[in-house]
Amino acid sequence: MINVGIVGGTGYTGVELLRLLVQHPEVNIQVITSRSEAGIEVAEIFTNLRGHINLKFSDPAESMLDTCDLVFFATPNGTAMQQTEALINANVKVIDLAADFRIKSIVEWEKWYGMKHACPDLVSEAVYGLPEVNRTQIKTARLVANPGCYPTAVQLGFLPLIEAGIVDIDHLIADVKSGVSGAGRKAAVHTLHAEASDNFKAYSASGHRHLPEITQGLSNISDKPVGLTFVPHLVPMIRGIHATLYATLTKDIDLQKLYEERYADEAFVDVLPHGEHPETRSVRGSNLCRIAVHRPQNSNTVVILSVTDNLVKGAAGQAIQNMNLMFNLPETMGINQVPLLP
Amino acid sequence: MINVGIVGGTGYTGVELLRLLVQHPEVNIQVITSRSEAGIEVAEIFTNLRGHINLKFSDPAESMLDTCDLVFFATPNGTAMQQTEALINANVKVIDLAADFRIKSIVEWEKWYGMKHACPDLVSEAVYGLPEVNRTQIKTARLVANPGCYPTAVQLGFLPLIEAGIVDIDHLIADVKSGVSGAGRKAAVHTLHAEASDNFKAYSASGHRHLPEITQGLSNISDKPVGLTFVPHLVPMIRGIHATLYATLTKDIDLQKLYEERYADEAFVDVLPHGEHPETRSVRGSNLCRIAVHRPQNSNTVVILSVTDNLVKGAAGQAIQNMNLMFNLPETMGINQVPLLP
C-alpha cells in the first residue's frame, strides 16, 4: 500500500483525488490537509464521500507529510514550490497538480504567474507528467508536474501531427472550451449559476497562463518553437473540455491512420472512427481523452476534436496515472471507471 | 459468473445497467436486445461504453434469452409481461424494471396503464423489489418487480414513520421532483433542452401512475389503506429525485433516532445528521438514498427529505442489488461507486 498525503483538499481537484483514491486498491489516504477546514470531517464538506472516508482535514503544520510515500499538492499556484524541497529530501515523492513546476523557463513562469519562484532548482528536475509523451521519465521521477487541463487536451490533440512533421507549426490554432469547474471551487461572481448558465463567452483571448505550457510542450516535440493562437471559452456545464484544433497541412497523408497508430497502445486515448464527433459527456468522470480527426472539404486545413474531463484526465485522474507509473503499478489501476452518461 | 441478458437496451435504464454490469465481478453480459438497433455495436450508441464492451445489439427473436441465468427487462411497460412466463418456465430468473408486475390489483393496473394485462397469474408471485422492505422474499424470488423511481424515494422516506404508526396516514403529502432522464430516452418536444432547461413545472398533479404503486407499498406497511397526495415536478437536471414528504405527527418521539435505527444496517440508505439537507448530486451515479428529518417550528408537521439517483437506486442499481440478493452475492457488489461530485 502507498501511504498518500493530499495538501489542500477542499478544491475540486482535491475532492476528485479523494473520489478516485478511496477505491484505489493500493492506496491508503494517510492525511489530507486544509488550513480553513482543519478538524472537520471530509465527508461533511463533500457529501458524496459520506460512507467512503473517515478522515478529518488536518492542519498543514501538524500533518507529518514527510511520513507519506507520496504527496499530492491540490493547492493554488505558489504553494507546492514552498514545501516540495523538504519532502523530496525526506524521500517523499511529489505530484503537483498546480503549475509550480510545469514551465522550465523561470522567467516565463514568473511573468505569467506574477510571483517569484521559490524553488527554481527543482524545476529542471521535475518531469512533466503527460504519460503519452514522458512515460519513461515519469517512472523514475521524484517530482512530477501534473499538466494543466487545457494543455492535456490540446497537446494530445496536436501530438501526432507535430511528431509527423506534417503541419505548419507557425500557425496553430486552439479554440478550447471548458466547463465551469475549471475555475475552481472558490467564491466568485462570474462563475455563479445565475451568471454562467445559459451563457457562452470567450475569456483571456489576449493571453492565458496555459499558453506557455502548451507551446513549451509542442515545441519540445517539434524541436522548434511553435506559434499558437489559444482562445479559451466558458461552457455552461460542470465538467469537460473540448478542444477544437486547426492546423494547415504541409503533407498529404492518411490522418486517421496516423492517429490510430500513434495511440494504439495508449489506454487513455481513444481515437474515434472516421467522421465522428466526440462529446464531453462521453468521458464524464473518466480518465479518457477521445479524439476525432476531420478534414473539411478536403482542404489543407485539418480539424482535430479532443475531449477530456478536466477534473480527471485534466487533473486528478492523470495525477493518479502518474502515481501508478511512479510506483510501478498497472497504469490503469483505480482509474478505469466507465464514464457517467447520461 | 451469472450469464445475464438485457431486453431493450437502448433506453437510459439499459445504458445504466450496462455501465454497472460491465464492471460487476460476477456478471457476464451474454446478450442485449434491441429491435431498432439490431446489429449495431452497443458502444456506437452509448459512446461512454467504448472500450468497456464488445457486444452488438441483437434481434430479440434470435437472442436465446432462455440460456441466460437472469434477464433484465429495461423495456417500456407492457413488454415484459409478454415474455416472462416462458423465461420463468425455462428456469431463467427475471427482473422487470418496468411496471408490469408492480401492482397486485390487475384492475388497478389496467386502469392506470391503459392496457390489458397479458400475464396476471405471475403478478401475485412477483416480489416487489424494494430490499429494505422485502429482502427475504427477494432472495428466493424467480420474478422481481423492480420499483419505480418515485416510489423508491417516497417509500424509503415514509417507511419509518408508518412502521412506527406515528403519523396520520390519511393525509400524507409527497411533493416530488425529478430530473429529465426520468422521462426516458425518447424523441419528444416537452423534454427538449430548449423546453426543459431553465424551467420548472409540476405535471400530472391530478394523477400519476406511480401513485397506486406508492399507496400499495405504504398500505402494506401500515396494514390499512393510506391517503396520499402526490405531485411530481420536472427539474432542469439530468439525474436525481428529491422527495419532500409531509405528514402530521400523532405521537411525539425522537424522529432522528427512529430513522437512524431503522436504517442502521442498510448499506444504501444514509440518514443525514440532524439539520442537514440532502442534495441530489450527493448521490449522482450511486445506489444511495440519503434522507434527512425535519420538524419545522416544532409543529406537528414532520418534513422528510429523501434523494436518490433515479437511474441507479431508482432503476438499474436497485435491479442489480436485487440480482445480488437473488444469486446470493454480497448485496453491494458492483454497485458501490462513489457519487460523482461536482
Added chain:
Amino acid sequence: MINVGIVGGTGYTGVELLRLLVQHPEVNIQVITSRSEAGIEVAEIFTNLRGHINLKFSDPAESMLDTCDLVFFATPNGTAMQQTEALINANVKVIDLAADFRIKSIVEWEKWYGMKHACPDLVSEAVYGLPEVNRTQIKTARLVANPGCYPTAVQLGFLPLIEAGIVDIDHLIADVKSGVSGAGRKAAVHTLHAEASDNFKAYSASGHRHLPEITQGLSNISDKPVGLTFVPHLVPMIRGIHATLYATLTKDIDLQKLYEERYADEAFVDVLPHGEHPETRSVRGSNLCRIAVHRPQNSNTVVILSVTDNLVKGAAGQAIQNMNLMFNLPETMGINQVPLLP
C-alpha cells in the same frame, strides 16, 4: 416624468429595475448609487444595458437622493431603514425592495433578521406593496415595503382560499422552489454553477426569513393566525419561483370559479384553465403570476400551483407596479413585456 433614484444598483434587483425603467415612458433615472462601483459606467457592469443607458454609478454620499421624486432601495436588508426617514421628510417617496419594512412586529423582525431595527416608527406607516391586496393604500403611501419573492407567489396562491374561509388555516403547506438568482449577485460557493447546476436540494427547512412575512400576510386576510409549514428549494435555473401549495378543504365549492372571479380584474394574475400546470418560463422576464388549481383524486386536499419571475413580480416589476400606483399612472405601464420563451 418621475425622477427616480436607485440605491444599490449592482445586484440582480438593481439591474432588473434598470432593464424595466430605461424603457418606462414616464421615468427619468436620475441617479443610481453604488459604493463599490462609484464612477463606473452602469453598462460596463451590466452589458445588456449598453446602448440603453448613459449613467455612472455614483457615490451614495454625493447622490442628492433628496431631489428625486422616488427612491428605490435595491440594497441588502438593513440599509433602507437607515436612510428612509430623511427622504420621507424631504418629500421623497420610497419603495424598499428589501425586508426592512415588511414585518409589523419589530420583535419578530429583529429575531429573523438578526439586527436592531433603526427606524421602528416608520414600520407601522409602511404599506405592504402587494397590489392585489393593498391597492388602495399603496396609491397614497409615502413608503412601500415591496414583498419578498416567495411571499408574493405563496400569498397570491393561497389568497382566494383564505378569503373564502374554506380551508383549515392551521395546517397550510408551501413547498416552494426558486431559481438561483434569488440568492443574489454575490460571490459564494454554494451558488456556483459547478455546485448548483444539475442539482436539487431543499434548504432552511427548519425556518426561513420569508415565513413570518407570509404568515403575517395570510393572518391579516384570515383575521386569525395561520399555521404554515414552508420549505424552500433551490432549482438549477436562473429565474423563476414555483410554489406548490397544499391545504385541507373544509367546504366544497367550485375552486376554479373562485380563483377566476377573484383575479378577474387583476392585470398581473392569470388563472390557467382547469387541469393545466403553469411553468416558470411562461412568465420569464414578465410581471405575471400564473396560477392553476388542482384537487387530486377529488380528495379534500387542494393543490395550488403558482409561478412568478422572482426578479420581476417577485421584486423589480412589482416595485414598478407600486410606483405606477403611487404616481397615478396606468398600473401596467412599462411592465407589460411578453415573457421570453423559449
Added chain:
Amino acid sequence: MINVGIVGGTGYTGVELLRLLVQHPEVNIQVITSRSEAGIEVAEIFTNLRGHINLKFSDPAESMLDTCDLVFFATPNGTAMQQTEALINANVKVIDLAADFRIKSIVEWEKWYGMKHACPDLVSEAVYGLPEVNRTQIKTARLVANPGCYPTAVQLGFLPLIEAGIVDIDHLIADVKSGVSGAGRKAAVHTLHAEASDNFKAYSASGHRHLPEITQGLSNISDKPVGLTFVPHLVPMIRGIHATLYATLTKDIDLQKLYEERYADEAFVDVLPHGEHPETRSVRGSNLCRIAVHRPQNSNTVVILSVTDNLVKGAAGQAIQNMNLMFNLPETMGINQVPLLP
C-alpha cells in the same frame, strides 16, 4: 398598420415572431397557419403569449394569405418556395426565414438541401436580408431571404476585415457555437435535455448547410471566392450564438478603429471596447450583434468574437428589421428590447 401573415407558426422562429410582433406598433397579425395545430389557440401552445394574443392557428388552405401585406415563412426548408410566387403575384411581400432563397446557385442549393428547387426564377430576384450589407435593396424588395443564424454572426464578424482587404481570404476559420434552440422545436433524441445539457460537442465538422451561405456572402464582399473552414458546436444553453473567427492579417492597421467606424451607424451592431469579450446573454432576447476584436500576442492572427441571439438577430428580429425597411418604418421599431440579464 401592416397586415401580416405567418406561415408555420409552431416552431421557435414562429413564436419569436409572435413575441415581437404582438407589441409592434405598426403591425396587425392577421393570420397564423399551422397544419398540425389548426383550430387551436396560439396561447395554448405558447403559454408566454396568454393575454397578449387572441388568435387561433388556421389551416393553411383556408388562410387567405393573399389578403396580407406581408407574409413571413417560418417553415422548414422547402415550403416557402412552393407558395411564394403566388403571393408575390398577388402583391404580397414575402420574407422567408428558411433557406429557400438564400443561395443564388441552384445547383449548390440542391446539393446541400437535398431537394429540387421549386421556384428557381425567384431566387435571383430575392434580396439577401442582411441589412448591414444590403439595406438599399431590401427597402424595395418584394422577396427577402432572411439570413441563417450562423451566417449572420459570422458575416457581421468578418465583414470589416474583408471589406478592408487586409486578411488572407483563402484560410478563414469560423469556430461557432450555438444554443440548442437552433435545432428547432421538434421531437428528437440528441437535443433532449438529458442528452444535450452538461455536454459540449462539435457536429457537421465535415460540412454544414450554412457553409455555402457564408462563403457566398463573404465572396460577394471580397469579389473573389473565399476559403472557409466552418465548425459548428452545440452549447448547453437555450439561445445564443458565439462565433470565434480567425484570419491571418496581411496588413497592419488599427483593427479596433476599423470595426468601430464600419458599424458606427448600425443600430444593431455594437463593437465592444478594446480587450472585452462579448457574452451571449448580453444579447438575450434582443436584436443585437456584439463584436470584439482581439490580436493575441500581437501576432498576425486576428481573433473576432461575435455574439447574437440566434432567434432574434439570427431569425425573427432580423426578419422584422427587414420588414421595417420594406415598409419604410424606423428600422428599430418594435425590436429595441433590452436584453434579459441575468
